[in-house]
Amino acid sequence: MDQQIGIKRKAISPIKILIYIVLSILVLVYVTPLLWMLSVSFKTNSEVFASPFGIPEVFQWENYQVAWSAGKLGIANLNSFLVCTVTLISSMLIGSMAAFAIGRMRWKLSSSTMLYFMIGMMIPIHCVLIPLFVQFSKLGLTNSLLGLILPYVTFSLPLTIYIMVGFFKSMPTELLEAACIDGCSIYRIFFSIALPLGKTGLFVTGLMTFVSNWNELLLAMVFISDATKKTLPVSLTYFVGPYSTNYVQMFAAIVIAILPTIFVYSLFSNQIVEGLTAGAVKG
Amino acid sequence: MDRILRDKKAIIIFIAPGIILFTAILLVPICKAFYYSLCDWDALSKPVFVGFDNFIKLFTKDKTMRIAIKNSLFFMLFSAISQQITGLFLAVILSNIKKGKNFFKNIYYLPCVLSSAALGLLWSFLFNQKMGINQILAMFGIDGPLWLMDTSGFIILPMWVIGFVATWQYTGSTMMLYMAQIAGISGSLYEASYIDGANKFQSFRHITLPLIKPMMVTTLSLNCIGSLKFFDLVYNMTSGGPNHRTDVLATHLYNEGFQYFKYGYASAIGIVLLVLCLIVTFIINKGLKVEDYEL
Numbered sequence: 001m002d003q004q005i006g007i008k009r010k011a012i013s014p015i016k017i018l019i020y021i022v023l024s025i026l027v028l029v030y031v032t033p034l035l036w037m038l039s040v041s042f043k044t045n046s047e048v049f050a051s052p053f054g055i056p057e058v059f060q061w062e063n064y065q066v067a068w069s070a071g072k073l074g075i076a077n078l079n080s081f082l083v084c085t086v087t088l089i090s091s092m093l094i095g096s097m098a099a100f101a102i103g104r105m106r107w108k109l110s111s112s113t114m115l116y117f118m119i120g121m122m123i124p125i126h127c128v129l130i131p132l133f134v135q136f137s138k139l140g141l142t143n144s145l146l147g148l149i150l151p152y153v154t155f156s157l158p159l160t161i162y163i164m165v166g167f168f169k170s171m172p173t174e175l176l177e178a179a180c181i182d183g184c185s186i187y188r189i190f191f192s193i194a195l196p197l198g199k200t201g202l203f204v205t206g207l208m209t210f211v212s213n214w215n216e217l218l219l220a221m222v223f224i225s226d227a228t229k230k231t232l233p234v235s236l237t238y239f240v241g242p243y244s245t246n247y248v249q250m251f252a253a254i255v256i257a258i259l260p261t262i263f264v265y266s267l268f269s270n271q272i273v274e275g276l277t278a279g280a281v282k283g
Numbered sequence: 284m285d286r287i288l289r290d291k292k293a294i295i296i297f298i299a300p301g302i303i304l305f306t307a308i309l310l311v312p313i314c315k316a317f318y319y320s321l322c323d324w325d326a327l328s329k330p331v332f333v334g335f336d337n338f339i340k341l342f343t344k345d346k347t348m349r350i351a352i353k354n355s356l357f358f359m360l361f362s363a364i365s366q367q368i369t370g371l372f373l374a375v376i377l378s379n380i381k382k383g384k385n386f387f388k389n390i391y392y393l394p395c396v397l398s399s400a401a402l403g404l405l406w407s408f409l410f411n412q413k414m415g416i417n418q419i420l421a422m423f424g425i426d427g428p429l430w431l432m433d434t435s436g437f438i439i440l441p442m443w444v445i446g447f448v449a450t451w452q453y454t455g456s457t458m459m460l461y462m463a464q465i466a467g468i469s470g471s472l473y474e475a476s477y478i479d480g481a482n483k484f485q486s487f488r489h490i491t492l493p494l495i496k497p498m499m500v501t502t503l504s505l506n507c508i509g510s511l512k513f514f515d516l517v518y519n520m521t522s523g524g525p526n527h528r529t530d531v532l533a534t535h536l537y538n539e540g541f542q543y544f545k546y547g548y549a550s551a552i553g554i555v556l557l558v559l560c561l562i563v564t565f566i567i568n569k570g571l572k573v574e575d576y577e578l
Binding site: 016019020022023026027029030031033034036037048049052053094095097098100101102104105106107113116117120122123124125126127128129130131132134135150151153154155157161180185186187189190211214215217218222232233236237239247250251254257258261262264265269270272 | 294296302313380385393397398399406418508546560
């Protein structure tokens with residue numbers, strides 16, 4: 001709103017200063033725990049109690065080595081990466097195909113199909129946990145990464161479809177018509193025109209799918225018991241309970257676990273907002 | 284054009300993978316969960332149909348269930364109120380400042396993308412009786428409380444602590460959705476209101492608020508369903524302890540189903556959770572009637 005009435009205001013008003021003070025205090029609330037974690041992960045166990053808030057005297061890099069091997073974080077990282085990438089690609093493809101059919105093509109049942117998918121948004125994953133586990137043990141899908149990917153894709157579909165339908169609906173008809181006249185098949189229209197045009201939407205849904213599946217704990221904990229198949233969040237639970245007196249290694253493990261998401265986030269953070277804004281305005 | 288968009292074969296090819304997955308992984312298991320919830324089943328033998336026994340036991344005999352429902356509802360109210368207020372407040376403020384807008388927004392949204400399992404561990408140590416916050420308090424000579432172990436009062440202290448952490452982690456997403464909606468409001472509406480002599484508060488009250496109401500329905504539903512489903516933070520901060528006092532529906536379900544292998548009983552908890560989610564969504568959608576504004 002300031003942009004609209006900015007003409008009146010040349011001097012910095014006290015309200016503005018107050019706002020920035022509040023915002024900065026909040027930044028501290030958000031950043032301090034993360035920085036504290038980072039500093040503790042480089043300390044020794046006794047140092048944590050002697051000088052909890054100082055900078056570590058000697059940077060204990062071996063905390064990371066021990067955490068990495070004790071928690072089997074290497075294989076866990078790889079598993080998480082595999083599961084998330086496959087989930088990401090499949091849910092984006094399946095979801096946007098369905099969204100294109102719902103948002104753009106003309107058929108009677110399109111709105112009821114949309115409703116069917118939207119029900120998925122309200123259903124907590126917990127209700128299907130036991131039936132799915134029983135079914136998957138019969139099919140031999142527990143303790144396998146495929147057994148995680150299938151439900152992850154399914155539970156990512158509603159949001160993907162919801163956002164992508166908005167994008168496809170707002171796409172200018174002329175482009176699709178022109179392609180039709182040029183003799184494009186419907187598949188060609190989808191893959192070479194609709195999909196590239198919906199890039200922003202795909203980006204947001206992709207990022208959200210990736211983040212939520214990277215962090216998913218309950219399903220992975222129930223379905224996977226084999227140590228070589230565990231994903232990152234499950235591996236972290238190794239540091240809870242009987243081993244949890246080893247604070248510094250646990251903190252090193254937490255840092256290892258959240259670094260990839262911080263990295264991805266810092267690369268793409270501005271696009272998240274743009275995509276959400278575009279989706280919200282259009283959808 | 285029309286003929287191509289009505290191509291039945293293409294529609295089926297586009298929609299089939301989604302429908303098949305959805306039916307196999309979501310719809311069929313839910314129907315099964317309904318059936319299992321009516322069975323006595325300990326994972327080893329075959330399920331035995333017992334009618335509503337599980338539900339009767341849940342609501343009359345199970346003390347942990349009573350605590351879990353109370354805790355889950357507390358989380359729902361707490362996060363709905365705290366996230367709506369702080370999320371909307373931050374969204375309005377950040378939409379109105381120019382300098383540092385992206386910086387603040389990115390910082391506040393950051394915890395949303397991080398693993399709540401990892402953050403739960405981190406906070407459980409910040410609220411440990413010997414570490415973190417109590418070490419700060421000790422510097423001032425104050426004996427800090429047992430943040431995650433105290434069991435006095437109707438809503439016990441650990442619940443407030445976990446509620447605070449949840450707000451800390453998830454407010455960013457509410458804020459982000461509100462910001463997206465506010466960015467979509469045309470600036471000319473505000474200009475018109477200022478010409479008519481409205482002040483900032485009035486324009487917020489009469490332009491911003493009504494126009495973001497649809498987003499209020501969305502975010503409120505997300506807040507409520509999200510906090511009813513709550514598992515990661517509770518599991519990694521207290522594991523439901525001490526003595527099941529911080530159990531929520533999801534941790535109770537996990538314990539009954541995968542620690543004691545009472546599949547039928549755990550399915551019944553799942554159904555209660557599902558019904559709660561549906562009721563809450565229904566109430567929010569009915570209670571906050573969205574009027575359509577032509578823009």
